[in-house]
Amino acid sequence: MAVLKPSYERVKAARSNDRPMGGYYIKHMIDDFIELHGDRRFGDDGAIVAGVGYLDGIPVTAIAMERGDSIEERMRRNFGCPSPEGYRKALRLMKEAEKFHxxxxxxxxxxxANPGIEAEERGQGEAIAENLVEMMGIKSPIISVVVGEGGSGGALALGVCDTAIMLENSVYSVISPEGCASILWKDSAKAPEAADALKLTADDLYKFGIVEYVIEEENRTSEEICSALKRCVKDEIIAKKALSVDELLDGRYNKFRKIGNCEDNQ
Amino acid sequence: MNVKEVLGNLGLLEYFAEKRTCKKCGAEENYSVFKNNNMICPSCGAYMRMTADERIDLIVDKDTFIETNASMESKNIIAFPEYTAKLKKAKKDSSLKEAVVCGTGTIGGQKCAIFVMDSSFMMGSMGTVVGEKITRLFEMATENNLPVVGFTTSGGARMQEGIYSLMQMAKVSGAVHRHSEAGNLYIAVLTDPTTGGITASFAMQGDITIAEPKALIGFAGQRVIEQTTGEKLPKGFQRAEFLLEHGFVDIIEERGRLKYTIARLLELHSR
Structure with a gap:
């Protein structure tokens, strides 16, 4: 990475109104995309776009968090904060993908995730928990890309994967810097300090071995970033498709198993 | 020897004579009065939070509990400000090494793997050690075909361990998945409070989900929901009874019957 920006600058970049969100990458990476709707239980969550299409001729299922552009669209998509129906739709379509390899x-x-009364009533925690446990067993390769702000459990609900990729100016964190600062220091204005302390940049996560690739953004247009990402995703898909199901699932298990392995002094 | 002498010899007399106050109604009693009543206030019936030791006493057959990974301790892995001092204080105040105690034992004669979270250690939050201990417990249970009985109480992921704490949710979920795929039973018992990343992972991954009466169980924090939506929260919001009504809990069981109910379920699922 060319210039090392302070962590909070990355957070602001990740949240920027002009920054392309998941829907952009579907549009520019996936050909003949057909959007599929609904969780078959309660409704359809506008904050998660999902469907099928081709990545350079390879049939794929793509699932993306999207906040929308216009104010009307943003309201319809709940500003990109998924509801339980979104996670359930994602899981339904992952199982459909599994069926067709x-x-x-x-x-x-x-x-x-959506901090709302209805989201709690409909089991937001249970929906995320179900995705985490089920994604560990999905017999198709899963590639997760953090393109914007990867915020806590809601992000992880699409983050159990074989390969994790982050864009250079995306962030991935257990809690927002504002939330962290207000809980720890009773002052959300200390978010920049919290952002540094949380070690949430793509660079940090790459060093920790939690993500496998970082796609550079410096001096690149959105199109150039998108095509670099597409190459990376395609290579990973080809590599993971070559594995047996056992190798794939063992690899996924071990990818997370090794995070924070502790010694026992007994 | 009478009870007083025995306790005196063990150096526990002061501990049991120590006064405790019910947070709900303010009733003040000796600790032993609460302890003998399953840590339920004899005046108002409020459930007090139990330590891991108290929970093990209540649920696990006497002298059968064997702790695993007892000495595992957290480090300040991302050099988070003030975390080292906080860990030190938590250890001193709680007399625990971390926010979960794991092991094996029998419940009503049924052998099982058991984890008990303890909110007196940094609000029961999950960092790498909590994640690792619970993961190892599920792996051990899978190897030995044992059911897992887990008691949750936690504020969620431990932010002082940053992304490592978030990833523990996925790590434990992997071990739960393998345990389940091998045909083993997991009973999750949700106690006050079970929130955030714990609700969004292994608290909600049991084959059977039991909750204690009135336990706070939810994902998003109540203050955050109020501030974001500007709405007043409905009465009983995110309490055990609310979750039962909405279909996210199988049974609400009172403390006095909890061991009996777990033992019956274990027996019913034994192979």
């Missing part, structure tokens, strides 16, 4: 690409970019 189709790889899955997830695009993550959301400030987090």
């Amino acid at each position: 189709r790889p899955i690409i997830c695009f993550i970019g959301s400030s987090g």
Whole structure:
């Protein structure tokens, strides 16, 4: 990476109104995309766009968090904060992908799950928990890309994967810097300090070995970033498709199993 | 020897004579009065939060609990400000090494793997050690075909461990998945409070989900929801009874019957 920006600058970049969200990458990476709707239980969540199409001729299922552009669209998409129906739709379509041996690409970019009364009533926690446990067993390759703000459990609900990729100016964190600062220091204005402390940049996560690739953004147009990302995703899909189901699932298990392995002093 | 002498010899007399106050009604009693009543206030019936030791006493057959990974301790892995001092204080205040105690034992004669979270250690939050201990417990249970009985109480992921704490949710979920795929039973018992990343992972991944009466169970924090939506929260919002009504909990069981109910379920699922 050319210039090392302070962490909070990255957070602001990840949240920027002009920054392309998941829907952009579906539009520019996936050919003949057909959007599929609904969780078959309650409704259709506008904050998650999902469907099928081709990545350079390879049939894929693509699932993306999207906040929309116009104010009307943003309201319809709840500003990109997914509801339980969104996670359930995502899981339904991952199982459909599994049935047809189709790889899955997830695009993550959301400030987090929907903090609402209805979302709790309909089991937001249970919906995320179900995705985490079920995604561990999906017999198709899963490639997750953080394109914007990867906010906590809501982001992880599309983040159980074989390969994790982050764009250079995306962030991925257990809590927003504002939330962290207000809980720890009773002052959300200390978000920049919290952002540094949380180590949430793509660079940090690459160093921790939690993401496998970082796509550079410096001096690149959105189109150039998109095509670099597409190459990276395609290579990973080809590599993961070559594995047996056992190798794939063991690899996925071990990818997360090794994070924070502790010694026992007994 | 009478009870007083025995406790005196063990150096526990002061501990049991120590006064405790019910947070709900303010009733003040000796600790032993609460302890003998399953940590339920004898005046108002409020459920007090239990430590891991108290929970094990209540649920696990006497002298059968064998702790695993007892000495595992957290480090300040991302050099988070003030975390090292906080860990030190939590250890001192709670007399625990971390926010979960894991092990094996029998419940009503049924052998099982058991984890018990303890909110007196940094609000039961999950960092790498909590994630690792619970993961190892599920892996051990899978290897030995044992059911897992887990008691949750937690504020969620531990932010002082940054992305590592978030990833523990996925790590434990992997171990739960393998345990389940191998045909083993997992009973999750949700106790006050079970929130955030714990609700969004292993608290909600049981084959059977039991909750204690009135336990707070939810994902998003109540203050955050109020501030974001500007709406007043409905009465009983995110309490055990609310989750039962909405279909996210199988049973609400009172503390006095909890061991009996778990033992019956274990027996019913034994192979």
